[in-house]
Amino acid sequence: xxxxxxxxxxxxxxxLTPEQLASIRAATLQILEEVGVRFPSERALRIFAEHGAKVxxxxxxxxxxxxxxxxxxxxxxxxxxxxxxxxxxxxxxxGTQSYFATDGCGTQTxxxxxxxxxxxxxxxxxxxxxxxxxxxxxxxxxPMVSAQEYGRLxxxxxxxxxFGNTVKHVQTETVMGEQPARYAVRMAEAIAGSREHLRAKxxxxxxxCTIAPLSQDQxxxxxxxxxxxxxxxxxxxxxxxxxxxxxxxxGGALVIGNAEAVSAMVLMQxxxxxxxxxxxxxxxxxxxxTADYLVSLPQKYLCNVAAVQMAHDxxxxxxxxxxxxxxxxxxxxxxxxxxxxxxLLCALAGTDITIGLGMLKASTLLVPEQIIxxxxxxxxxxxxxxxxxxxxxxxxxxxxxxxxxxxHFLAQKHTRRHLREVWIPQLTQPRPAVDGTPPPDIRRRAxxxxxxxxxxxxxxPLDDAVRGELQAILDAAERELxx
Amino acid sequence: MSQEMYDxxxxxxxxxxxxxxxxxxxxxxxxxxxxxxxxxxxxSPGIDRVGELFASGEYxxxxxxxxxxxxxAALGVLEPALTGGQERKVLGQVVLGTVEGDLHEIGxxxxxxxxxxxxxxxxxxxxxxxxxxxxAAVKETGATLVGASALLTTTMLHQQEVIEAxxxxxxxDQVKVLVGGAPITESWAEKIGADGYADxxxxxxAVAKRLVGAA
Numbered sequence: 001x002x003x004x005x006x007x008x009x010x011x012x013x014x015x016l017t018p019e020q021l022a023s024i025r026a027a028t029l030q031i032l033e034e035v036g037v038r039f040p041s042e043r044a045l046r047i048f049a050e051h052g053a054k055v056x057x058x059x060x061x062x063x064x065x066x067x068x069x070x071x072x073x074x075x076x077x078x079x080x081x082x083x084x085x086x087x088x089x090x091x092x093x094x095g096t097q098s099y100f101a102t103d104g105c106g107t108q109t110x111x112x113x114x115x116x117x118x119x120x121x122x123x124x125x126x127x128x129x130x131x132x133x134x135x136x137x138x139x140x141x142x143p144m145v146s147a148q149e150y151g152r153l154x155x156x157x158x159x160x161x162x163f164g165n166t167v168k169h170v171q172t173e174t175v176m177g178e179q180p181a182r183y184a185v186r187m188a189e190a191i192a193g194s195r196e197h198l199r200a201k202x203x204x205x206x207x208x209c210t211i212a213p214l215s216q217d218q219x220x221x222x223x224x225x226x227x228x229x230x231x232x233x234x235x236x237x238x239x240x241x242x243x244x245x246x247x248x249x250x251g252g253a254l255v256i257g258n259a260e261a262v263s264a265m266v267l268m269q270x271x272x273x274x275x276x277x278x279x280x281x282x283x284x285x286x287x288x289x290t291a292d293y294l295v296s297l298p299q300k301y302l303c304n305v306a307a308v309q310m311a312h313d314x315x316x317x318x319x320x321x322x323x324x325x326x327x328x329x330x331x332x333x334x335x336x337x338x339x340x341x342x343x344l345l346c347a348l349a350g351t352d353i354t355i356g357l358g359m360l361k362a363s364t365l366l367v368p369e370q371i372i373x374x375x376x377x378x379x380x381x382x383x384x385x386x387x388x389x390x391x392x393x394x395x396x397x398x399x400x401x402x403x404x405x406x407x408h409f410l411a412q413k414h415t416r417r418h419l420r421e422v423w424i425p426q427l428t429q430p431r432p433a434v435d436g437t438p439p440p441d442i443r444r445r446a447x448x449x450x451x452x453x454x455x456x457x458x459x460x461p462l463d464d465a466v467r468g469e470l471q472a473i474l475d476a477a478e479r480e481l482x483x
Numbered sequence: 484m485s486q487e488m489y490d491x492x493x494x495x496x497x498x499x500x501x502x503x504x505x506x507x508x509x510x511x512x513x514x515x516x517x518x519x520x521x522x523x524x525x526x527s528p529g530i531d532r533v534g535e536l537f538a539s540g541e542y543x544x545x546x547x548x549x550x551x552x553x554x555x556a557a558l559g560v561l562e563p564a565l566t567g568g569q570e571r572k573v574l575g576q577v578v579l580g581t582v583e584g585d586l587h588e589i590g591x592x593x594x595x596x597x598x599x600x601x602x603x604x605x606x607x608x609x610x611x612x613x614x615x616x617x618x619a620a621v622k623e624t625g626a627t628l629v630g631a632s633a634l635l636t637t638t639m640l641h642q643q644e645v646i647e648a649x650x651x652x653x654x655x656d657q658v659k660v661l662v663g664g665a666p667i668t669e670s671w672a673e674k675i676g677a678d679g680y681a682d683x684x685x686x687x688x689a690v691a692k693r694l695v696g697a698a
Contacts, residue, residue, distance in 0.1 A: 408588070410545055411552060413549065415545045
């Protein structure tokens with residue numbers, strides 16, 4: 001089995017017409033120029049001021065002229081590589097295939113042995129990195145839960161657990177702040193082997209969340225600038241929620257999120273021209289009675305597609321968000337219903353990268369076998385997005401003539417050659433037991449597959465010198481930053 | 484040298500190459516190897532391995548069937564060469580057919596392949612066979628097991644005729660009758676006095692073994 005099976009879509013879906021896309025772009029530029037975005041970072045404000053933005057130092061809000069935005073973004077590369085540490089794990093973000101990752105970063109785990117819900121810890125991150133290494137749906141790894149026992153240092157320990165248990169590219173969504181980001185860069189250097197290699201083949205990238213409406217997170221932006229200067233790809237995820245942190249209108253939510261992500265990507269280009277960046281825009285809804293965050297909404301799925309179009313319109317790779325649905329239990333009708341739309345629409349939209357398999361309760365709860373269910377949906381969507389191949393041996397004229405009227409194709413070599421190309425979902429097609437005993441329920445089957453991966457799949461370990469370096473970096477971080 | 488030949492025969496079955504299996508069987512005879520040894524130490528381990536790979540899910544039906552075809556092709560060369568007194572050990576002699584007026588054969592073919600892979604000697608008389616033709620085949624082969632397949636509600640009635648015809652020919656006691664097909668149920672099998680029923684080719688093997696006292 002190949003280590004990574006990306007989606008190579010032949011079918012394509014757009015939600016926004018070119019006119020709608022243009023009007024969103026114009027509206028975004030208008031908001032950036034007239035309303036502005038808050039950057040609670042002195043350094044960021046200074047850099048913006050130096051490049052001609054209007055800075056309100058007291059409110060810490062920058063307003064960006066359209067020309068400045070477009071000039072800055074023209075430096076952002078459309079295409080670059082996210083690297084793993086083994087052959088076959090490099091991801092080329094050029095719009096011709098989609099790569100999916102795990103979800104993160106939750107705080108609760110359904111214990112691997114007892115199933116009881118408990119606080120998450122570093123070993124959960126390690127185990128799931130191991131599982132992700134063995135699933136071909138996973139192209140890169142997001143640490144799925146927080147290594148909470150390490151307090152402030154949790155994000156760096158998450159990286160340690162990730163690098164140590166998968167050869168695939170790792171993307172962090174939890175390292176925040178200038179100092180921790182510097183340690184993360186050092187860890188990435190240890191993996192890459194050198195500073196030059198780090199830029200050419202980055203084993204680590206980062207995602208920074210904005211704060212809707214129209215604000216940045218201080219520690220997020222300061223970490224982002226460190227990554228951009230080091231040459232590590234950094235992306236920005238806006239999560240406007242219709243009705244609470246965004247207008248109760250998809251267009252308005254998209255514009256707000258667009259402005260947040262774009263302003264951050266502009267800053268990266270000012271700090272380090274040509275810095276590889278990506279955009280993520282996850283519009284959601286809220287429960288109208290409680291303002292609780294809701295993920296499983298049809299309008300959200302449509303906004304996911306629009307967001308891909310918008311990122312590509314700016315000329316940068318897009319990261320889409322999938323799975324991580326509201327349900328709290330695997331294998332329910334609700335989860336089945338919602339899982340179908342989420343990843344499929346993003347794949348058909350042609351997103352470059354996507355998170356997040358494996359989590360429940362809006363990405364807060366890790367139930368270990370959930371990733372197996374999401375893996376199955378992923379492959380279903382992979383096959384759907386690839387369309388039908390009816391060329392060459394796919395038309396099968398020779399064997400049709402050979403078998404003729406009546407008869408059957410079961411004993412034909414053509415059948416033997418091609419039958420495996422007809423992909424069949426595994427969880428719902430158990431092999432019949434020879435003695436007729438009924439198959440175990442679907443959650444047990446999923447869990448059995450997970451356990452098999454943990455028992456039989458062996459990710460290539462880091463060599464001792466690198467492991468030692470990572471530990472030394474963690475020790476230094478602990479001395480400087482405390483726990 | 485002989486082990487090398489047995490291995491080649493086994494591999495031709497595992498790889499599902501009927502032409503190769505036939506060729507290796509000829510070569511084996513040309514080199515003076517004992518045909519029964521070729522079957523027991525070459526073909527049988529091969530088909531056992533195919534069965535293992537199928538049971539583990541790695542092999543699909545076409546792999547199983549073409550493996551069975553490879554075995555049959557080699558047997559076609561080796562069996563005529565068996566000297567008097569030598570006999571391939573089989574679990575039972577089986578006559579398989581689809582009943583009168585019914586042209587469906589895939590299920591029956593699969594049952595035949597599975598039974599062959601599990602040590603039965605199968606004579607498949609084909610589709611649209613009258614009860615008299617079933618009886619004739621039983622007389623000719625000395626079969627101890629008959630499998631009658633029907634896919635239509637309109638043709639399943641002929642399964643009962645096969646049983647009646649065996650009674651009239653005085654053969655009912657020496658033969659166990661197994662019925663199957665999409666409209667067939669356990670209660671239909673009981674109603675018409677059949678000895679066994681299976682709803683797919685895999686479970687048919689277990690039923691067949693039970694019926695001949697081998698399970």
